[in-house]
Amino acid sequence: MTTALEMRNITKQFPGVKALDDVTFTVRKGEIHALCGENGAGKSTLMKVLSGLYPTGSYDGEIVIHGDVKRFSTIKDAEQAGIAIIYQELALAKDLSIAENLFLGKEFARWGVINWDRAFKESEKWLKEVGLTDVSPETRTGTLGIGKQQQVEIAKALSKNANLLILDEPTAALTEQEVDILLSILREFKARGVTCIYISHKLKEVFSIADSVTVLRDGKTVGTYSIEDITEEKVISLMVGRELKQLFPRIEPQTGSIVMKVQNYSVMHPDLPGRKVIDDLSFEIRQGEIFGIAGLMGAGRTELVMSLFGGYSGAVSGTVEIEGKSVRIKSTQQAIKHGLALVSEDRKKYGLVLGMDVKNNITLSSLRHISSGGVIDHQKEIYQGNDYMKALRIKANSVETIVGTLSGGNQQKVVIGKWLMTNPKILILDEPTRGIDVGAKFEIYTLMNELIKQGMAIIMVSSELPELMGMSHRIMVISEGRKTAEFMAEEASQEVIMTAATGGRTG
Amino acid sequence: MKGQTAAETEYNQAAFGSRSWKSWFKFDARAYTMIGALLAIWVLFSLLHERFLSPTNLSNLFLQMSVTSILAIGMVLVIVAGHIDLSVGSLVGFIGGIVAMLNVWYDWPALPVIIVAIAIGALIGCIQGWIIAYKAVPAFIVTLGGMLVFRGLLFGTTGSVTVAPLSPGLKTIGQSYMTDLIGWVIGGIGLLIAAVLVLRKRSSRSKYGFPVEPLALSVLRIIAAGTLILGFVAVMNSYKGIPVPFLMVVVLALIFTFITRNTTFGRQVYAIGGNPEAAKLSGINIKRRVMLVFVLCNTLAAIAALVLTARLNAATMTAGQNYELDAIAACVIGGTSLIGGAGSIMGALIGALVMSSLDNGMSLMNMESFWQYIVKGGILVLAVYVDIHTRNRKNNAA
Numbered sequence: 001m002t003t004a005l006e007m008r009n010i011t012k013q014f015p016g017v018k019a020l021d022d023v024t025f026t027v028r029k030g031e032i033h034a035l036c037g038e039n040g041a042g043k044s045t046l047m048k049v050l051s052g053l054y055p056t057g058s059y060d061g062e063i064v065i066h067g068d069v070k071r072f073s074t075i076k077d078a079e080q081a082g083i084a085i086i087y088q089e090l091a092l093a094k095d096l097s098i099a100e101n102l103f104l105g106k107e108f109a110r111w112g113v114i115n116w117d118r119a120f121k122e123s124e125k126w127l128k129e130v131g132l133t134d135v136s137p138e139t140r141t142g143t144l145g146i147g148k149q150q151q152v153e154i155a156k157a158l159s160k161n162a163n164l165l166i167l168d169e170p171t172a173a174l175t176e177q178e179v180d181i182l183l184s185i186l187r188e189f190k191a192r193g194v195t196c197i198y199i200s201h202k203l204k205e206v207f208s209i210a211d212s213v214t215v216l217r218d219g220k221t222v223g224t225y226s227i228e229d230i231t232e233e234k235v236i237s238l239m240v241g242r243e244l245k246q247l248f249p250r251i252e253p254q255t256g257s258i259v260m261k262v263q264n265y266s267v268m269h270p271d272l273p274g275r276k277v278i279d280d281l282s283f284e285i286r287q288g289e290i291f292g293i294a295g296l297m298g299a300g301r302t303e304l305v306m307s308l309f310g311g312y313s314g315a316v317s318g319t320v321e322i323e324g325k326s327v328r329i330k331s332t333q334q335a336i337k338h339g340l341a342l343v344s345e346d347r348k349k350y351g352l353v354l355g356m357d358v359k360n361n362i363t364l365s366s367l368r369h370i371s372s373g374g375v376i377d378h379q380k381e382i383y384q385g386n387d388y389m390k391a392l393r394i395k396a397n398s399v400e401t402i403v404g405t406l407s408g409g410n411q412q413k414v415v416i417g418k419w420l421m422t423n424p425k426i427l428i429l430d431e432p433t434r435g436i437d438v439g440a441k442f443e444i445y446t447l448m449n450e451l452i453k454q455g456m457a458i459i460m461v462s463s464e465l466p467e468l469m470g471m472s473h474r475i476m477v478i479s480e481g482r483k484t485a486e487f488m489a490e491e492a493s494q495e496v497i498m499t500a501a502t503g504g505r506t507g
Numbered sequence: 508m509k510g511q512t513a514a515e516t517e518y519n520q521a522a523f524g525s526r527s528w529k530s531w532f533k534f535d536a537r538a539y540t541m542i543g544a545l546l547a548i549w550v551l552f553s554l555l556h557e558r559f560l561s562p563t564n565l566s567n568l569f570l571q572m573s574v575t576s577i578l579a580i581g582m583v584l585v586i587v588a589g590h591i592d593l594s595v596g597s598l599v600g601f602i603g604g605i606v607a608m609l610n611v612w613y614d615w616p617a618l619p620v621i622i623v624a625i626a627i628g629a630l631i632g633c634i635q636g637w638i639i640a641y642k643a644v645p646a647f648i649v650t651l652g653g654m655l656v657f658r659g660l661l662f663g664t665t666g667s668v669t670v671a672p673l674s675p676g677l678k679t680i681g682q683s684y685m686t687d688l689i690g691w692v693i694g695g696i697g698l699l700i701a702a703v704l705v706l707r708k709r710s711s712r713s714k715y716g717f718p719v720e721p722l723a724l725s726v727l728r729i730i731a732a733g734t735l736i737l738g739f740v741a742v743m744n745s746y747k748g749i750p751v752p753f754l755m756v757v758v759l760a761l762i763f764t765f766i767t768r769n770t771t772f773g774r775q776v777y778a779i780g781g782n783p784e785a786a787k788l789s790g791i792n793i794k795r796r797v798m799l800v801f802v803l804c805n806t807l808a809a810i811a812a813l814v815l816t817a818r819l820n821a822a823t824m825t826a827g828q829n830y831e832l833d834a835i836a837a838c839v840i841g842g843t844s845l846i847g848g849a850g851s852i853m854g855a856l857i858g859a860l861v862m863s864s865l866d867n868g869m870s871l872m873n874m875e876s877f878w879q880y881i882v883k884g885g886i887l888v889l890a891v892y893v894d895i896h897t898r899n900r901k902n903n904a905a
Contacts, residue, residue: 371770
């Protein structure tokens, strides 16, 4: 067998981070090659380099396709070399028909006038290739299910004469039947000699379809293995096999009474009827403990905490009790009243008003603490803002500094300050240390300890397993909206968490 | 309140940085640019026409800017919240029609007419605000529809005839002037308020242990405000006195400046415009706030309708036409961001004054009216260009 693709010594730097460090990745012609790694291991970055999204020159190393060195400046260059990438987030124009989507940008047109008959004829041919024979090319793509939309995407890729197909987490949003259909289409392609790179967290799928697997970890290649020579367990250990280098100042839990009890909690997807993003979850949280929630991207962690906080639009069923009383939280105002606080995963989008200054952001959820009769006491606001700035060691010139100009770590502290000012009983931290430097991380861990000492309960969602294991007292693992495991921190290892997160039930 | 230890005072001083005299003047480039542009326009017109800066003309100028100013005050809130209101011009026409009808045809006295007008404005604000906030129909569409509906209602209710003349009582709102004595009293009160505000801020800051500006500077501030206020009264009094509509503008501007800067509602509106997602997740009831913003804006439109109808002494079919655009232009010239989250009442007033000065100056010079459209349009685009340009430069520097 010949080599279809070779990526040699690829290094990609972002400011302050080496996303890819001397990665070498070789794919043989006509195989299905799986690419595995934890969140942030560098899979997506590698594929963005390959697809021309990061143009040549923005990285070091070379890309060799069928023996020729290629330099892609744009996505179009990569497409011409036969590379097509299908992202997790489908990129179809939902209000256009299948035919319009398939030939978007390369319509069969003369003098700008489209020959629709020809477009429909050609569409049918490509739809047949991907096994979509029961829909007309005139169908609006928005009316199709996710699985069929994906098939349209694949047809679109094929119509560009792609011979190297990259699928990034293709099954994240699919039902089981849809997954089966997809896998059988891919097997068919393989038989016809199409090369395929398959990125997935779901190792069961990987082992059912791939010929070989490459594992990335922390931006480096761990190795490439033939699928017969390796086991699921081995892949997991290769994915996580890193030592706990960072220091986690975990203290013993100050466990008190149960503050929150969630039973048979389900959340529906707001747009896709019948799809549950959270399916029958039950758990409880005690005062003075850090409760960790683990899971892969798309497992439903953020949806869970957002809906507990009243900030998710999907319908909810099940019961939530706070301090023994049953509550129904339908809005964020109610959540705050019941003593909940949520530091969201995307602080710029959901946490801060970037154009406002530090004190205005800190007091935003507690304006009644600094006002009487709806009138703000500005000096009191400055005073209290100062207190939080001091306590959280926010590095800013003054409380009147615009938060948009602060570093990520300091912005995160502003968000935390905002929530602490509401005196919460339960503090939910969704990816609390994403994108912030090691020093600021440690400060946030220390702060978490102080808070549980005061009797607060903390829910921490994190993709960083070392952090989750290093800080939480109990860890719940969810996969595809379902709880697959729960253990005390001492019992947890990265391997068992990963096994549970990739769908295997343990414990 | 908490007592201050020496260490805390020291900390606060560190937190605010050491303050030199100069640092107490916050350099707000945008505000200075605006005032500079206004002065440039005034200097230009006074060179071109000797009567531009005469008391008579200045009195007219402030009278003319009143309606646009009142509309602009409400529009600032709407735009800061990230929305737009295209209906206020037609609303001025419609409510003006109702006012004139009740007063002229049914002989209602001034007070009930005023109450009904304001109630109608608030009710319409409720309806438009409810559709926008709770039914999620874009404000652009709802108020574009409103623009047509209210103009239609004006034609329908008045039977497309001019309704005139109003009773003397109602006319005072738009046409009367304060006597010299009352003018001076008002000026004196204004000076007193300015002094109290400056001194209260001093005492409040020292209560919390913040560095306080030098006393001399406070005195200077009070003197500057006093000169401006009393100078204004003197100029107005040398003609007929302070025009009542302008006094209303000043009162409304003070109230709404207070609302935007000192109330939780005002703060929340700025947060909603700055980042609606974050505002919602911070526990702000966005829908209720947005609805209230429209209620306020349309209530102000009712007040503007009273002033305009009283000044014209009639309700006409074209009353208020394109006023929404003048109001929006005033806000934008005054630094309100159409993306939402930023803007000030004071800025909008200066914007309204710029627009009115252009109108007034060009009419004074007997320029044909088509020039007024062209020049005003050009100035609007230029103002926003300058604003965006200076903002980009600031961002690049940061």
